[in-house]
Amino acid sequence: MKLSFCVNNRPVQLETDPDRRLLDILREDLSLTGTKEGCAEGECGACTVLLDGEAVHSCLTLAIQLGGRHVVTIEGLSETGELDVLQKAFVEEIAVQCGFCTTGMIMSAKALLLKNPAPTKEEIRVALSGNICRCSGYVQIVRAVDRAAHELREVAYGKPDAKNTG
Amino acid sequence: MKTVGSSRPIHDAWAKAAGYTKYTGDIRLPGMVYLCLVRSTIPHGRVKAVHPEKALALPGVCGVLHCFNTTQRTFNRYRSRFSQDELPNEERAFTDYVRFVGDRVAVVAAESQALAEKAARLVEVEYEELPYSIGFDDTLEGQNCLPGEEPVRDEVILENGTFPQDNGMIEVDSFTELPRLHHAAMEPNACVADYDPYQQQLTLYSPNQAVHGIRVVVANYLEMPFHKVRVVKAAMGGSFGAKQEWFVEPVAALAAKMLGRPVKLVYSRAEAMTGAIVRGAVKACVRGLFTPEGKIKSLDMDLILDAGAYVGNSSDYIRTLYSKLFRCYYVPHARYHARVISSNTPVAGAYRGWSAPEEALILERHLDAAAHKLGMDRVELRRRNVLLPGDIDLRTGVPLEEIRIREALDRGRELFRWNQLKQEDADFNASNERYRRGTGVGCGGHGSTYFPRHDDFGEGWITMNEDGTIQLKITTHDHGCGTVTMLKMVVAEVLDIPDSDVYLAEGDTANTPIDFGCFASRTTFVLGRTAVETAGALKTVLLERAAAIFHQPMEQLYVEGGAVRNRENPNLVWPYAEVARQSMLQLKRNVSAQAQFNNVTNPGVTGAHFAHVEVDTWTGYTRILDYLAVQDIGQAINPAMCEAQIQGAAQMGCGAALREEMVVQKNGQCTSSLSQYHLFLAPDLPDIQVELITDGRSTEGPFGAKSIGEVCYVPAAPAVCGAVNDALGSQLGALPFTPDCVLKYLARERET
Ligand code: FES
Numbered sequence A: 001m002k003l004s005f006c007v008n009n010r011p012v013q014l015e016t017d018p019d020r021r022l023l024d025i026l027r028e029d030l031s032l033t034g035t036k037e038g039c040a041e042g043e044c045g046a047c048t049v050l051l052d053g054e055a056v057h058s059c060l061t062l063a064i065q066l067g068g069r070h071v072v073t074i075e076g077l078s079e080t081g082e083l084d085v086l087q088k089a090f091v092e093e094i095a096v097q098c099g100f101c102t103t104g105m106i107m108s109a110k111a112l113l114l115k116n117p118a119p120t121k122e123e124i125r126v127a128l129s130g131n132i133c134r135c136s137g138y139v140q141i142v143r144a145v146d147r148a149a150h151e152l153r154e155v156a157y158g159k160p161d162a163k164n165t166g
Numbered sequence B: 001m002k003t004v005g006s007s008r009p010i011h012d013a014w015a016k017a018a019g020y021t022k023y024t025g026d027i028r029l030p031g032m033v034y035l036c037l038v039r040s041t042i043p044h045g046r047v048k049a050v051h052p053e054k055a056l057a058l059p060g061v062c063g064v065l066h067c068f069n070t071t072q073r074t075f076n077r078y079r080s081r082f083s084q085d086e087l088p089n090e091e092r093a094f095t096d097y098v099r100f101v102g103d104r105v106a107v108v109a110a111e112s113q114a115l116a117e118k119a120a121r122l123v124e125v126e127y128e129e130l131p132y133s134i135g136f137d138d139t140l141e142g143q144n145c146l147p148g149e150e151p152v153r154d155e156v157i158l159e160n161g162t163f164p165q166d167n168g169m170i171e172v173d174s175f176t177e178l179p180r181l182h183h184a185a186m187e188p189n190a191c192v193a194d195y196d197p198y199q200q201q202l203t204l205y206s207p208n209q210a211v212h213g214i215r216v217v218v219a220n221y222l223e224m225p226f227h228k229v230r231v232v233k234a235a236m237g238g239s240f241g242a243k244q245e246w247f248v249e250p251v252a253a254l255a256a257k258m259l260g261r262p263v264k265l266v267y268s269r270a271e272a273m274t275g276a277i278v279r280g281a282v283k284a285c286v287r288g289l290f291t292p293e294g295k296i297k298s299l300d301m302d303l304i305l306d307a308g309a310y311v312g313n314s315s316d317y318i319r320t321l322y323s324k325l326f327r328c329y330y331v332p333h334a335r336y337h338a339r340v341i342s343s344n345t346p347v348a349g350a351y352r353g354w355s356a357p358e359e360a361l362i363l364e365r366h367l368d369a370a371a372h373k374l375g376m377d378r379v380e381l382r383r384r385n386v387l388l389p390g391d392i393d394l395r396t397g398v399p400l401e402e403i404r405i406r407e408a409l410d411r412g413r414e415l416f417r418w419n420q421l422k423q424e425d426a427d428f429n430a431s432n433e434r435y436r437r438g439t440g441v442g443c444g445g446h447g448s449t450y451f452p453r454h455d456d457f458g459e460g461w462i463t464m465n466e467d468g469t470i471q472l473k474i475t476t477h478d479h480g481c482g483t484v485t486m487l488k489m490v491v492a493e494v495l496d497i498p499d500s501d502v503y504l505a506e507g508d509t510a511n512t513p514i515d516f517g518c519f520a521s522r523t524t525f526v527l528g529r530t531a532v533e534t535a536g537a538l539k540t541v542l543l544e545r546a547a548a549i550f551h552q553p554m555e556q557l558y559v560e561g562g563a564v565r566n567r568e569n570p571n572l573v574w575p576y577a578e579v580a581r582q583s584m585l586q587l588k589r590n591v592s593a594q595a596q597f598n599n600v601t602n603p604g605v606t607g608a609h610f611a612h613v614e615v616d617t618w619t620g621y622t623r624i625l626d627y628l629a630v631q632d633i634g635q636a637i638n639p640a641m642c643e644a645q646i647q648g649a650a651q652m653g654c655g656a657a658l659r660e661e662m663v664v665q666k667n668g669q670c671t672s673s674l675s676q677y678h679l680f681l682a683p684d685l686p687d688i689q690v691e692l693i694t695d696g697r698s699t700e701g702p703f704g705a706k707s708i709g710e711v712c713y714v715p716a717a718p719a720v721c722g723a724v725n726d727a728l729g730s731q732l733g734a735l736p737f738t739p740d741c742v743l744k745y746l747a748r749e750r751e752t
């Protein structure tokens, strides 16, 4: 089939099989290898990307579902060569160890913050419940998302937001 | 200290957060083909024939290698150094005698991954099935033995000290059974192999823990000289032991050589679970003798380890397990009988802690039983038995130096509010029907080097660039826990420069010095000290060169702030760059050095973990309410990273205690999906607290550091198991304590 969709704000057209996985299209056809495969069955979250703003498992998303839609991958967050707020927070809070879960984790967090700019720590933990990190105890990851949420609100409202973070 | 002891992200955190880091699965070489293995579908049998015709008929399939068209030569997956000639070569790349569901029979090479997978499904294999066994009992009965084979593949009896003759000793018995575990490194095993037939040069890229170990195995297997085999350690998406035995590299190497094209072999999750290595199933009985005051007088352990399909590391493993008995507690007499059996199940191998976590689970369960029998507090019983500063390892005679396990227990008892929690739990349990709360404590010890099992050493090469920055070469294998950053920090400390001025490439047999690999938690301790020595050697060279170039008396010179200075005259300052350049211009010599470190100590390194849990007696589900890990670490080089790693160990330990288990079904199929292997997720865990005890410094480690990566996993599962048993008033010994297991226990209790 002919597939036209949008990846990281750029239109993409390619010829592909309808049952080809988004994960393979990204990694093989578009060389966007920041999206990882950890299980191929929707269990680990390493392959998480945004599809029209929602976090999805790219290992379970097929070409046929993609026509006209907008995909954002981890590469889309730092296109200028500079890490975005969430990525920086992961680095600075020491939330990155082996890094294999990191990109998926960041994309899940991104989807959360798009919907809920002021999540509690509990809400953060729940939003990341589809992402396995084997290296950590999730403490720094949750802290990183919390910090990014605060910083983004500061940017948006110009001052530290009072809403508590549980 | 300016650098050591201050926290920072690891060197490649930025690239990983950006998705820029290239893991082995991300590598694409020109002309590369993709491999997919054909694995045995039966647990035991002979391959009568392989029919690759249908696969080969697909356009884009480049070849099918199998047990009948490849070498009969064999290798040992566990070998990691040239000197281990005693290890049997027991594995072929593709076998005509399969020993478990998942054994390698063939591999398909194709132009794309999807095509390779499709073609692999078309390869037909004819088997002659043999009787098989999957558990302790059927294996011990010899159900899978061929004529002339014995069910027990190795057996050992070891004893230390003399049997106590005291009167009034109290006898305690316990039984523990541990299931197979999956490492669950998020990146599955992988290798890219590239063979240049014109120079007969093989290059392997893989996430691995010992580039030189792989070189030994692959070079011997393919009958190549060592200098023609280059092994490069690639970015690693976690290991926990899963990437320290070699079954991916020899296969990829053989395929690349036979096909004459670069190949990529990436395991699926199912393959990483069943076709790689697992932590082997263990069961053990312990009979202990204690004084009425709770002092251990004797431990008598009988243990069986199921090695799975191949014996692999299991002979060494059972012996090492025994040695761990002497790393945390004073055990004046111990007797040990252990056997290795080999069932038709996934192969047992290395796992974080390399037998110490199993030893700790068995012993800590036993100590809980002893405390129960003696009516003693569980922390207090442990306090009375732990090793103290100045004690020696009774098995090896090596001093334990400043071991701090007593302090870890004391600090933890206080920080965790152990005594108050016990009271609060008693009140809570008395006042409600459904939920039961309990506390648990676990202790464990480990080592920081191979010494004295093997002599251990490290080597470093270092050069100063013309701008004063540093190139360091030490063969390290970073798993993501920051050993590259650790080494950079150590060098920066010695030379008094920012660690960002140091570049360190990871293990690469063509470019970095010989090393035993990232085993035995030796990286910080042995290689960290090697980095100290290497940087120190460079410092000496810098001073000598500055003295010669600038006509200064050597004894007046010192380094500070990235410059050579004169003590007598503060105006005389020569930045490193200046020294490096003038050394080349005037002396015609590069500023470089080399050093070796021979390690002859192995200090006690320990931890005490505390868990507080709530068990729902209606659902059987256990919630972790609070968790504290206290680690006796010596100097923490990068404390925040140590903390993160310790929290990860707690997460793994909670999993091992409550959820994780590879189940082998009657037909030999083993758990092969994360949907059935349950890991702890963000909402399941509390904020894990970490306390570092840093005054128990080592004599040889860099700035007094000891190991951390494995030792922090050792006490974790015992603490959680202890808490569940405390909550239920039980002595459950068969892990994991799943809801099912808890409900069964409660039902049994109601009946009696
Ligand atoms: S690879 Fe998609 S969820 Fe694991």
Ligand code: FES
Pocket: A095, A096, A097, A098, A099, A100, A101, A102, A132, A133, A134, A135, A136, B186, B237, B238, B480
């Ligand atoms: S950082 Fe390794 S899995 Fe999360």
